[in-house]
Amino acid sequence: ILAFFPLYRQQNTAFCCSGCNSSCRNMTTILLWYWPFRKSYSLQGDVCWDLYRIPCCRLVDQRSLFSSADVVVFHNRELLEGHQKLPLDLQRPQHQRWAWMSLESPLHNGNLRRYAGIFNITITYRRDADVSSPYGELIPKETEEHVAEDAALNKSSLVCWVVSDYLTHHKRSEVYRELKAVVPVKVYGHWTKAYLTSGALLPTISRCYFYLAFENSIAKDYITEKLWRNAYQGGAVPVVLGPSLNDYKTIAPPHSFIHVDEFASVKDLGKYLQQLAEDKKRYSEYFTWKQQWKVKLYTDWRERLCKICSQYNSFPQQKYYTDLEAWVNANNI
Numbered sequence: 001i002l003a004f005f006p007l008y009r010q011q012n013t014a015f016c017c018s019g020c021n022s023s024c025r026n027m028t029t030i031l032l033w034y035w036p037f038r039k040s041y042s043l044q045g046d047v048c049w050d051l052y053r054i055p056c057c058r059l060v061d062q063r064s065l066f067s068s069a070d071v072v073v074f075h076n077r078e079l080l081e082g083h084q085k086l087p088l089d090l091q092r093p094q095h096q097r098w099a100w101m102s103l104e105s106p107l108h109n110g111n112l113r114r115y116a117g118i119f120n121i122t123i124t125y126r127r128d129a130d131v132s133s134p135y136g137e138l139i140p141k142e143t144e145e146h147v148a149e150d151a152a153l154n155k156s157s158l159v160c161w162v163v164s165d166y167l168t169h170h171k172r173s174e175v176y177r178e179l180k181a182v183v184p185v186k187v188y189g190h191w192t193k194a195y196l197t198s199g200a201l202l203p204t205i206s207r208c209y210f211y212l213a214f215e216n217s218i219a220k221d222y223i224t225e226k227l228w229r230n231a232y233q234g235g236a237v238p239v240v241l242g243p244s245l246n247d248y249k250t251i252a253p254p255h256s257f258i259h260v261d262e263f264a265s266v267k268d269l270g271k272y273l274q275q276l277a278e279d280k281k282r283y284s285e286y287f288t289w290k291q292q293w294k295v296k297l298y299t300d301w302r303e304r305l306c307k308i309c310s311q312y313n314s315f316p317q318q319k320y321y322t323d324l325e326a327w328v329n330a331n332n333i
């Protein structure tokens with residue numbers, strides 16, 4: 001059953017009890033050079049153990065600890081905006097690795113050519129990053145749960161879309177225009193000035209049969225909270241566009257989403273959605289995955305950073321990105 005979902009990894013919690021750090025043979029020190037978006041979180045106590053049951057991982061943000069850090073992490077946004085600089089003048093201990101971290105799509109990372117030969121590891125949403133850090137994932141439930149039979153209850157809109165930046169040339173805008181010629185699409189967000197408060201977002205989506213989880217950038221593995229939170233947690237069937245159908249199949253169970261590429265035309269897609277909404281039984285099959293899976297969102301930077309420790313021992317001995325720009329843009333769709 002895990003076959004479609006290679007991202008899922010059992011966390012290494014065996015052999016450890018709380019306070020296990022005192023019995024750590026090797027403690028890995030992760031130094032965050034500055035906080036993403038200038039928003040800091042508490043690092044009191046043994047954060048990685050206390051919050052995520054990741055042992056032997058020391059997460060720090062004091063630059064004075066540079067020489068004892070095994071990994072130093074740099075978030076791209078602040079480098080891009082010029083708020084921060086790389087400490088290129090410091091002598092790196094031999095075993096120390098520098099990590100480049102970004103959850104943005106390639107289009108929003110700026111020019112990375114100047115970072116040729118600097119970073120040893122990448123932390124991004126990509127599945128092939130050294131530390132893969134998706135926006136969310138599905139994890140198996142401990143016991144199967146019964147899900148409400150009538151998934152179609154309380155639905156009042158066929159298709160909903162929340163969009164702030166509407167750009168005519170975006171692929172998603174093109175699909176939207178073709179779709180609304182066939183079926184009604186209710187649009188919320190900045191573009192139509194039909195604003196939703198954060199508290200109203202999920203309840204609104206829950207009243208839609210389908211939610212257009214269209215990413216603003218189309219890039220390999222770029223699947224954001226639009227799928228994990230808005231659609232899956234909101235309770236509408238996601239219609240997706242962006243990464244390929246095969247990419248989605250590896251991270252989400254069959255019959256949990258509808259991919260635009262599954263149809264010869266957007267018109268066919270529209271007809272399919274309409275028929276599905278009229279057939280309660282078939283529609284509710286799009287929710288049976290919930291019996292076995294639950295959504296896990298990643299929103300806390302500390303969790304991403306602690307995860308470096310879980311993977312520390314599998315990093316290649318000597319590695320660095322000779323051309324980060326090329327890696328980031330590789331396999332873009």
Ligand SMILES: *[C@@H]1O[C@H](CO)[C@@H](O)[C@H](O)[C@H]1NC(C)=O
Pocket residue numbers: 025026313
């Ligand atoms: C502990 O760290 C040392 C030095 O960094 C290394 O040589 C050794 O392989 C590590 N042992 C384990 C179990 O990770």
Ligand SMILES: *[C@@H]1O[C@H](CO)[C@@H](O)[C@H](O)[C@H]1NC(C)=O
Pocket residue numbers: 148150153154
């Ligand atoms: C439908 O709406 C009613 C009233 O708002 C609510 O009590 C009920 O839980 C909803 N059912 C579902 C399946 O969302």
Ligand SMILES: *[C@@H]1O[C@H](CO)[C@@H](O)[C@H](O)[C@H]1NC(C)=O
Pocket residue numbers: 094095096097098117118119120316317318319320
């Ligand atoms: C990290 O990258 C640097 C190049 O910037 C390289 O000299 C060093 O050997 C790499 N370290 C590891 C542990 O891979």
